[in-house]
Amino acid sequence: MIEPKTLPGFMELLPEDQILFNKVVNIIKKNFESYGFLPIDTPVLENSEVLLAKAGGETEKQIYSFTKGDNKICMRFDLTVPLAKYVAANFDSLNFPFARYQIGKVYRGEKPQKGRFREFYQCDIDVIGKNSLSLYYDAEIPSIMYRIFKELNIGKFTIFVSNRKILLGLIENLGLKDSVDILRLIDKFAKIGEENFVLTLKLDYKIEDDIINKLLQFIKIDGTTNQQLEKLKKFKIDNSDFNEGVEELEHVIKNMRAFGVEEDYFNINLSIARGLDYYTGTVYETFITGHENLGSVCSGGRFDNLAEYYTKEKLPGVGMSIGLTRLFYQLKENNLLKQEKGAIAKVVILPMGNTIDECIALSNQLRNNNINNIVYFEETKFKNKILYATKANANYAVIIGEDEVKNNYFTLKDLNAFEQKQVTFEEMLNILR
Amino acid sequence: MIEPKTLPGFMELLPEDQILFNKVVNIIKKNFESYGFLPIDTPVLENSEVLLAKAGGETEKQIYSFTKGDNKICMRFDLTVPLAKYVAANFDSLNFPFARYQIGKVYRGEKPQKGRFREFYQCDIDVIGKNSLSLYYDAEIPSIMYRIFKELNIGKFTIFVSNRKILLGLIENLGLKDSVDILRLIDKFAKIGEENFVLTLKLDYKIEDDIINKLLQFIKIDGTTNQQLEKLKKFKIDNSDFNEGVEELEHVIKNMRAFGVEEDYFNINLSIARGLDYYTGTVYETFITGHENLGSVCSGGRFDNLAEYYTKEKLPGVGMSIGLTRLFYQLKENNLLKQEKGAIAKVVILPMGNTIDECIALSNQLRNNNINNIVYFEETKFKNKILYATKANANYAVIIGEDEVKNNYFTLKDLNAFEQKQVTFEEMLNILR
Numbered sequence: 116m117i118e119p120k121t122l123p124g125f126m127e128l129l130p131e132d133q134i135l136f137n138k139v140v141n142i143i144k145k146n147f148e149s150y151g152f153l154p155i156d157t158p159v160l161e162n163s164e165v166l167l168a169k170a171g172g173e174t175e176k177q178i179y180s181f182t183k184g185d186n187k188i189c190m191r192f193d194l195t196v197p198l199a200k201y202v203a204a205n206f207d208s209l210n211f212p213f214a215r216y217q218i219g220k221v222y223r224g225e226k227p228q229k230g231r232f233r234e235f236y237q238c239d240i241d242v243i244g245k246n247s248l249s250l251y252y253d254a255e256i257p258s259i260m261y262r263i264f265k266e267l268n269i270g271k272f273t274i275f276v277s278n279r280k281i282l283l284g285l286i287e288n289l290g291l292k293d294s295v296d297i298l299r300l301i302d303k304f305a306k307i308g309e310e311n312f313v314l315t316l317k318l319d320y321k322i323e324d325d326i327i328n329k330l331l332q333f334i335k336i337d338g339t340t341n342q343q344l345e346k347l348k349k350f351k352i353d354n355s356d357f358n359e360g361v362e363e364l365e366h367v368i369k370n371m372r373a374f375g376v377e378e379d380y381f382n383i384n385l386s387i388a389r390g391l392d393y394y395t396g397t398v399y400e401t402f403i404t405g406h407e408n409l410g411s412v413c414s415g416g417r418f419d420n421l422a423e424y425y426t427k428e429k430l431p432g433v434g435m436s437i438g439l440t441r442l443f444y445q446l447k448e449n450n451l452l453k454q455e456k457g458a459i460a461k462v463v464i465l466p467m468g469n470t471i472d473e474c475i476a477l478s479n480q481l482r483n484n485n486i487n488n489i490v491y492f493e494e495t496k497f498k499n500k501i502l503y504a505t506k507a508n509a510n511y512a513v514i515i516g517e518d519e520v521k522n523n524y525f526t527l528k529d530l531n532a533f534e535q536k537q538v539t540f541e542e543m544l545n546i547l548r
Numbered sequence: 549m550i551e552p553k554t555l556p557g558f559m560e561l562l563p564e565d566q567i568l569f570n571k572v573v574n575i576i577k578k579n580f581e582s583y584g585f586l587p588i589d590t591p592v593l594e595n596s597e598v599l600l601a602k603a604g605g606e607t608e609k610q611i612y613s614f615t616k617g618d619n620k621i622c623m624r625f626d627l628t629v630p631l632a633k634y635v636a637a638n639f640d641s642l643n644f645p646f647a648r649y650q651i652g653k654v655y656r657g658e659k660p661q662k663g664r665f666r667e668f669y670q671c672d673i674d675v676i677g678k679n680s681l682s683l684y685y686d687a688e689i690p691s692i693m694y695r696i697f698k699e700l701n702i703g704k705f706t707i708f709v710s711n712r713k714i715l716l717g718l719i720e721n722l723g724l725k726d727s728v729d730i731l732r733l734i735d736k737f738a739k740i741g742e743e744n745f746v747l748t749l750k751l752d753y754k755i756e757d758d759i760i761n762k763l764l765q766f767i768k769i770d771g772t773t774n775q776q777l778e779k780l781k782k783f784k785i786d787n788s789d790f791n792e793g794v795e796e797l798e799h800v801i802k803n804m805r806a807f808g809v810e811e812d813y814f815n816i817n818l819s820i821a822r823g824l825d826y827y828t829g830t831v832y833e834t835f836i837t838g839h840e841n842l843g844s845v846c847s848g849g850r851f852d853n854l855a856e857y858y859t860k861e862k863l864p865g866v867g868m869s870i871g872l873t874r875l876f877y878q879l880k881e882n883n884l885l886k887q888e889k890g891a892i893a894k895v896v897i898l899p900m901g902n903t904i905d906e907c908i909a910l911s912n913q914l915r916n917n918n919i920n921n922i923v924y925f926e927e928t929k930f931k932n933k934i935l936y937a938t939k940a941n942a943n944y945a946v947i948i949g950e951d952e953v954k955n956n957y958f959t960l961k962d963l964n965a966f967e968q969k970q971v972t973f974e975e976m977l978n979i980l981r
Contacts, residue, residue: 117601119636119858122593122619127634129641130586130648137587149915151893151922151940153563154570158667159592159653160555160612168550179593179621181614183657186555188612201560203552208562210939212926215563220592224616234591249925251904373908425552460584471684475806482582489584492682493645506643507584 124227125234126440131508134457136443139267140218143238143437146263147216150255152240155215157197159222163187165200168424177223190222194239194436195421202243203425211245212252218439230448232440241434243421248431250363253397253417254370256435260401260413261376263437269451271404272412274376275384278364278397279416281347282388284357285333289326296320302388304334334386340368343383360396367397395419399435409445413437458508460487461547465500467516474515477525480540486547505530511547557660558667559873564941567890569876572700573651576671576870579696580649583688585673588648590630592655596620598633601857610656623655627672627869628854635676636858644678645685651872663881665873674867676854681864683796686830686850687803689868693834693846694809696870702884704837705845707809708817711797711830712849714780715821717790718766722759729753735821737767767819773801776816793829800830828852832868842878846870891941893920894980898933900949907948910958913973919980938963944980 121127128136148154163180166189179190191197194217202213218238225231240259242252257274264272282301286294297320304312309331316322316330336346347361364383371381389398394416401413415435422430446452462481466474474490481488489507491500504512514526514535527543528535538546554560561569581587596613599622612623624630627650635646651671658664673692675685690707697705715734719727730753737745742764749755749763769779780794797816804814822831829850836842848868855863879885895914899907907923914921922940924933937945947959947968960976961968971979 116859117597117857119598119633119855120595121591121633121637122595122621125591125593127590128588129638130588130643133587133589136589148892149918149920151896151920153892154566155561155563156566156569157560158554158558160558160655160667162553162555164550165552179614179616181612183612188555200552200554204554205562210936214922222593234593244926247926249927251908251923251925255923255925370908373905375912422552424550426549459581459586463584472806475684475803479808485582487582487584489647490684490688492684492688493677493680494682503643 122233124225124232126232126444131457132447134459135452135454138454138457139439139443139452140236140238142266143263143439144216144218146259146266147238147240149262150214150259152214152216152259155198155201155217156219157191157194157201157217159190159220160188161191161197161200163189165425166191166196169196174223177225179222179224192223193221194219194237195241195434198239198241198243199422199430200425202430203422203428206426206428212242212248214240214242216240230441230444232444235438235440238437238439239434240436241421241432243430243432246429246431248433250366251370252433253363253367254374256415256433257381257399258371258374258376260399260435260437261371261374261380264401264413265380267446268453269403269446272380273402273404274371274381274413275387275400275402276364276367276371276381276397277383277385277387278360278367279388279394280356280360280396281364281385282360284354284360285330285352288352288354288357289329291320291322291326293320298388301330301334301386304386336383336385339378340381340383343385344368347385363396389414389416393418397433403451406445406449406451409449412442412445456508458510460489460507460509462486462488462511462513463504463507463509464488464490464513464515465497465504466491467497467514470515470517470520473520477513477515477540481544481547484544484548486544501528501530513543555666557658557665559665559877564890565880567892568885568887571887571890572872572876572885573669573671575699576696576872577649577651579692579699580671580673582695583647583692585647585649585692588631588634588650589652590624590627590634590650592623592653593621594624594630594633596622598858599624599629602629607656610658612655612657625656626654627652627670628674628867631672631674631676632855632863633858635863636855636861639859639861645675645681646677647673647675649673663874663877665877668871668873671870671872672867673869674854674865676863676865679862679864681866683799684803685866686796686800687807689848689866690804690814690832691807691809693832693868693870694804694807694813697834697846698813700879701886702836702879705813706835706837707804707814707846708820708833708835709797709800709804709814709830710816710818710820711793711800712821712827713789713793713829714797714818715793717787717793718763718785721785721787721790722762724753724755724759726753731821734763734767734819737819769816769818772811773814773816776818777801780818796829822847822849826851830866836884839878839882839884842882845875845878889941891943893922893940893942895919895921895944895946896937896940896942897921897923897946897948898930898937899924900930900947903948903950903953906953910946910948910973914977914980917977917981919977934961934963946976 178192220234221237316327336343344365387398387400396417398416400411417433419431421432464474478488478490512528524537527538611625653667654670749760769776777798820831820833827849831849833844834846850866852864854865897907911923945961957970960971
């Protein structure tokens with residue numbers, strides 16, 4: 116006998132939770148499609164040469180790779196590299212700007228720990244331009260994610276927006292040398308706190324007080340988005356990147372409003388740096404209010420060139436991604452999913468006595484009226500049949516006994532209210548609808 | 549520069565085809581759920597020990613396997629072994645009879661050839677009983693597949709049904725020794741033809757003429773399902789398996805009718821043997837009429853014990869499976885998919901001049917009315933904008949120029965009929981709905 120165990124770090128849900136998970140996926144998909152994003156479905160396996168064109172460091176160590184015949188093969192570790200391959204390979208067939216979504220499993224052999232998964236769903240949207248891409252997409256993308264999180268009904272959240280050009284321009288303007296280190300430090304500002312931030316700059320990087328004060332003043336710009344933008348403009352930094360960044364950020368903020376993102380649900384956070392070598396303009400992070408410790412649940416940004424390793428075509432883009440497996444786990448753990456108990460069938464039909472023919476006939480009729488239902492066929496005690504219907508999270512059981520058949524009615528049992536009544540088919544249909 | 553190539557034997561569709569593929573998946577899923585089947589989603593990777601508990605021979609050679617840390621890992625090659633693991637592992641939490649569906653990718657390192665894939669979707673339904681399972685499920689399962697293929701609208705097809713007990717009983721009754729070889733030969737009867745069938749039995753297996761005639765008479769039983777059942781009964785074989793098989797088959801046929809399967813869409817085919825050591829009762833194969841050369845597009849059957857390698861619990865079941873990637877490829881190749889061109893957005897909104905604000909406002913309004921739409925933001929010639937909308941397979945383009953804004957109307961362009969008119973928002977909504 117072999118123990119039927121699942122590998123550690125792999126999520127496998129019971130049906131009730133799987134139904135909830137699928138509901139979340141459907142909400143995400145529906146909203147992606149409401150903006151006309153096109154689905155693609157790239158393979159889980161790719162040629163190592165293709166998948167590792169850019170990878171390196173930590174990511175490469177985590178990748179599942181193996182050899183089959185003459186092929187060196189990898190399992191995808193994100194959906195961005197496969198997108199780059201896809202766009203380069205199908206360049207002449209795609210309609211640009213190419214707005215695509217992909218929801219699929221990716222693989223990273225991380226150390227398994229609570230809330231971390233080795234196989235997890237990513238839900239990505241990106242718009243890819245040919246040579247150039249309008250800044251309006253930088254506002255459209257977070258508005259899609261806004262709609263999704265609103266519909267998921269998980270409470271208050273904030274989409275934080277910034278533009279990397281602002282930080283880079285500031286650092287350049289201040290003449291700071293260790294710019295990558297300092298960017299990383301700024302990104303961690305909230306985590307390490309002001310005191311450690313100042314001490315590190317002073318002791319490790321020998322930065323003068325007036326420059327540290329300028330950095331602090333910058334990071335701590337607060338108020339409404341409009342107030343923050345005004346303060347940024349008054350900062351009067353003579354640097355073209357900085358000023359371009361502020362202008363772009365203002366455009367994005369203005370149009371996020373136009374796309375219907377409520378004022379309370381987004382904000383500027385100038386310390387967001389994200390992937391230090393990938394994003395080149397707008398950047399996003401999303402936090403659930405009161406659950407900031409979960410980290411960003413939806414992030415992304417603008418990049419200059421998607422597929423430089425595969426094509427000479429210049430392909431700028433902007434996108435965001437939800438790490439769904441982890442998010443779902445966190446939402447469940449924190450009781451943030453307020454959906455009803457997962458159920459597929461609204462009603463279970465229970466034969467009592469020799470009435471299976473009538474049960475099948477009713478099942479067909481209900482199905483033809485788009486009501487998912489189950490007929491319980493096993494011969495067992497009535498108690499067990501009702502237990503089955505209850506465990507299936509059905510709202511109703513229909514009982515068909517010989518009396519029901521003879522007198523042409525159905526007994527409809529409300530499994531939540533513990534009451535039952537005799538109904539005609541039409542009455543049942545009205546209740547079940 | 550690295551060539552952005554996809555591995556051979558891996559299907560990767562352009563968005564238009566992906567939309568069609570997803571439509572097929574949705575039809576399958578909807579019908580599975582209409583019978584109350586529960587979704588599960590097992591990992592793509594499993595412990596080798598677990599996944600290979602039963603495998604061997606050809607299958608084992610095709611499996612993608614590798615080592616990561618101390619773990620020997622395999623990619624799943626079907627959805628049945630993971631189901632067995634799942635049911636054994638979650639036995640106490642499941643509601644029996646456990647009716648589940650799973651739609652997911654599986655992996656087999658077969659020699660790549662036209663129409664054969666190394667990564668492919670399987671769409672499985674199975675009902676698993678605890679100790680026993682009603683025979684009604686053997687009729688329910690093919691009725692689900694019938695509804696799916698009807699809704700896919702691919703023309704005429706036939707679900708062939710048999711019961712392995714009949715063949716096994718007959719062979720036992722005739723006292724044939726090489727029963728496995730002979731079963732295999734019978735399974736190939738249609739392919740090899742009567743003459744070769746007779747010669748092989750005569751020369752290779754030294755079987756006497758009267759027994760060969762009996763086998764021929766049996767295989768060639770024809771007519772309506774009722775006539776076939778009558779002929780089977782008149783066959784008067786004194787073997788309990790044979791007679792039990794005939795009785796079960798009669799029950800299944802009767803109830804497939806009850807579940808609404810049209811007479812023209814199913815038939816008895818006594819030569820179906822299928823997986824020689826797995827199925828123990830009812831067996832199914834499905835052929836598209838006029839395209840029998842494609843092989844069975846949906847198969848399955850009844851089995852005695854799902855998870856004998858993982859648990860002492862006796863878990864009989866019945867199920868069917870669609871190999872969707874291959875089927876989709878075949879349907880496309882043979883022009884059997886009659887769906888409209890794949891499109892996500894019904895309408896593309898085109899700004900002319902400085903009207904982007906109005907375009908975004910309209911986009912929001914349409915989206916709130918559940919109409920998927922795209923705003924085209926790039927600055928380019930009108931010709932290119934219309935070309936984009938056409939390539940997106942949208943039915944309509946809405947043009948908003950400065951005149952439209954000033955006079956409060958929209959220009960709605962029918963992209964199929966090449967005509968346009970001026971409409972109010974309400975009029976547009978009515979047309980788009």
